[in-house]
Amino acid sequence: MKILHTADWHLGKKLHKHDLSKDHQMFLDWLINLIQEQHINLLLISGDIFDLANPPIEARAMYYWFLRQMIQLKCKIIITGGNHDSALMLDAPREILQLLDIKVVGGAITPIENEIVVLENLVVCAVPYLRDADLRQAVEGESGTSRVENVRLGIKKHYDTLAEICQEKYPNLPKIAMGHLYAHGASTSDSEREIQIGNEAGIDSDCFSQTFDYVALGHIHRPQIIGGNERIRYSGSPIPLSFSEKNDQKIVLLLELSENKIQEIKTIEVPKFRELKRISGTLEEVKAKLIAFQNEAPLKSFIEIEVIEENYNPLVNKELNDIISVYDDENSVVLKHRFSFKNEVKSSEELFIEGTNLEDISEKSMLQKRLEKENSLSEEHRTLMMEAFTELLLMVEQDDEN
Ligand SMILES: [Mn+2]
Known part of the structure; x- marks a missing residue:
């Protein structure tokens, strides 16, 4: 039997x-x-x-x-x-x-x-x-x-x-x-x-x-x-x-x-019908690995992506999404992705001297301080972000007045 x-x-x-x-x-x-x-x-x-x-x-x-x-x-x-x-x-x-x-x-x-x-x-x-x-x-x-x-x-x-x-x-x-x-x-x-x-x-x-x-x-x-x-x-x-x-x-x-x-x-x-693949590394590495990956299982492989960058980069999410949207492999599907930065972002309270009253800090100087901590950003980038922020601030203030 x-x-x-x-x-x-x-x-x-x-x-x-x-x-x-x-x-x-x-x-x-x-x-x-x-x-x-x-x-x-x-x-x-x-x-x-x-x-x-x-x-x-x-x-x-x-x-x-x-x-x-x-x-x-x-x-x-x-x-x-x-x-x-x-x-x-x-x-x-x-x-x-x-x-x-x-x-x-x-x-x-x-x-x-x-x-x-x-x-x-x-x-x-x-x-x-x-x-x-x-x-x-x-x-x-x-x-x-x-x-x-x-x-x-x-x-x-x-x-x-x-x-x-x-x-x-x-x-x-x-x-x-x-x-x-x-x-x-x-x-x-x-x-x-x-x-x-x-x-x-x-x-x-x-x-x-x-x-x-x-x-x-x-x-x-x-x-x-x-x-x-x-x-x-x-x-x-x-x-x-x-x-x-x-x-x-x-x-x-x-x-x-x-x-x-x-x-x-x-x-x-039991034969492997579907590959579950985890791809991790910097944005560039992930991109290369994704392109190099070849699915050998009969069903579309499921891919999980993890981007780990040295420094904080606010554009990682967008760039990753761009890579995924262009990555059009009929044999694989990216199921989920996440990203992390090795040099953790400092919280705002670490940026000011102890005892500083939050009310005494303008929104702009808060962002200014924050941007100074971003070593990965160029001067030009910082100026652009500052300008965009000022514009947004103005819009919000005008809205409040109306
Ligand atoms: Mn069970």
Whole structure:
């Protein structure tokens, strides 16, 4: 039997207002192909199917389109809700999906046994993201512990209860637990939302009973093993969801099961569909790098620009905008830009002797002082700015009089 573990698709996600639906479509096409070629029997998606509780129609359509492909390939699916998902929204079509061999657990179920999915030669504990209310119930009556400790205990109790039931009912079958949570020591990126009391209630790898042969986690977008334990893993998101993930190799995990044991865990690399590129340097350097950059990924690359100049230059923004507007590469889009100056601008109060009353300083002398601090400006430039300022001042004064 072959099982794939993935999570954190975040269908409907936008990156700086740019839609990622093409990225998702390419990933799904690739995944369908993989499932077909590798004869995958079961697909586990550990939460955050959607980016929002109320996802756009297109994202929902993509989800159902994908499920339909899975039915055709006779690949079973188990989907659990994440912190981004609405449990109710995921659960709404549960009954009909069940008939199609698709198990959805949007939110925690009572009785807890109903989170257990029994297949011919495998048991899966389909645990969704556990919300505060689910956990409070679990540790009711236990006093004298902090809220953080309660959350941690609640999560552990949830998994322990499932492990006990599985052990008793299906002692000989291999067991997989799913989860959507923050594990201590996990390396995060910029695109996960903090969960479970600002990540304080992170769980440790010993939260998961030895009964589980594998723990398929979601929530952290970088693929990783937890607590040095090969059997507890985050698959990570299949596509980068923030610039902080631009260099991450995205993966899905393939588990091979035979003789009632997980024989092998393989990492399968997801191809890079889109390049996220950060370009930084002085204005001139940025310009050169931008021109030299060549996109090799199938989708338009997303570029983030950071201009760092030695001295303050009020025209940087304009010049940068000029460069971007002229930069008309059909293979790339500049998503965002920012600039900073190494020699920080001094604030006005540093320019005058202490004790100087603000009312005693004319607007013009204030600007005069300020311009004197600008080493990068030529005398001519200063005069021009002074003249323009005087003109503006005059207009304002005339307006006041009218
Ligand atoms: Mn996520």
